[in-house]
Amino acid sequence: MPLILISGLPCSGKTTLANKLKAKFEKQMRVEVINIEKLGLDRNKCHFDLKSEIQFRGSFKSTVNRALSGNTLVIADGINGIKGFRYELYCSARELGTTFCLLYCTTSPEIVREWNNTREEETKYSSGILDDLIQKFEQPNTENYWDRPLIPIDPNSELDLDQIEKIAVQGKKLRARQATKIHIKRKSNILFEQGKIAQDVLDQIFEVMKTAQSGETFNVICFYTQTKKKFMIKKKASLPKLLRVKKQFTKTIENLNISQPDEYFTLFVDYCQKNI
Ligand SMILES: Nc1ncnc2c1ncn2[C@@H]1O[C@H](COP(=O)(O)OP(=O)(O)OP(=O)(O)O)[C@@H](O)[C@H]1O
Structure with missing residues (x-):
């Protein structure tokens, strides 16, 4: 079933977007949103150091893969700021021959800092971690085929849910290719x-x-x-x-x-x- 991958800076409105998509699509099919809350993790601990980040990405990816193999529309709601990681998630969709799209929350670093400041203490990013994540973020780019189709989302503009449905649900399915298998090197x-x-x-x-x-x-x-x-x-x-x-x-x-x-x-x- 389809994979909708969400990417954007920390605190850029990704979960708000995911919940709007869920509310729309769950009238038609089973929908699963996968994010830090769903995994029961703490955002500051997940991004504390390299090891915890890699572990977090590992559990995020395996949860997405498990959900994708069911009859479910999967919304993978995370920063997904490493282009190599987005590639891996794209490959998961490709191996299953499903539809795929990437929604990019374009909220600027200045605004995400403001929004982070207004958050409840326990859901806030610490400022060091926020700065680090902003600095490391590799912006989605349509020159990478795995970042396509790409729909930029400005959380302060009206959301075109029909456009997302056309691409993410009714759009072209990815074709499983030999190249995907070759990529799994020894x-x-x-x-x-x-x-x-x-x-x-x-x-x-x-x-x-x-x-x-x-x-x-x-x-x-x-x-x-x-x-x-x-x-x-x-x-x-x-x-x-x-x-x-x-x-x-x-x-x-x-x-x-x-x-x-x-x-x-x-x-x-x-x-x-x-x-x-
Ligand atoms: N359009 C908006 N205008 C003002 N504030 C917003 C808007 N969208 C989200 N926020 C605020 O920003 C904060 C983060 O929102 P949200 O959880 O959707 O972001 P996120 O990108 O999923 O965060 P995280 O990186 O922690 O997963 C919330 O406090 C929310 O109220």
Whole structure:
């Protein structure tokens, strides 16, 4: 059954949107909204650090997959700000040959901060986590085929539920393709590829450090294919220290199912920024 994926900054009106969709569609079919509340989790704990984020994404995805295999319209209501993760959810819909669409709540960072301030204390994002999530958010982009069809939603404008129904429910079904299966690479290939990506990132960081003076901050830009991450490192580190960071990262993510090279790259660069 259809998958409606919602994406947007934290506190951008996603659940409000999901509830409006549910109210409309449940007159016609079974509808399941999957979000932090449904999973019984705390939004600040889920995004506290890399490990908890990855665990949260794992349970979000498996709950979506379980619901999709039933006769249910699934509304996957989350920040879904990592493009590699949106790709994985798109693939779930594609493997089942169902309809799919991405609704993007376009609320700006300034407004989400305001809305967050008016929330009840227990549902508020702490300001550090809110800023971190805003900074990391990879905006949906129709150049990525898995971000299509994309419907931008401004929570302050009238919602065109009929347009969403036309695309998400009556629209074209995705076709399960061999490519989806090919993508499920053998673990050893994935580990080999991740090792290369990590080494590449370290080489790029080390290159900048070689020419910089101790005590100054470094601006580093790391590339992986077309993905670019710019960040700052506060102090110079030795090569053994960089290798230790890589080892710690590998330990942190071991047993977590990261198959997308893009996602691995983004997570590793974030980890380097925080731990060097
Ligand atoms: N159009 C709107 N105008 C003003 N406030 C709004 C609007 N939409 C949502 N809000 C407020 O923003 C807060 C967050 O709304 P909502 O739970 O829908 O966002 P969310 O993106 O699902 O949040 P989260 O990232 O925590 O899941 C709520 O307090 C809600 O009242």
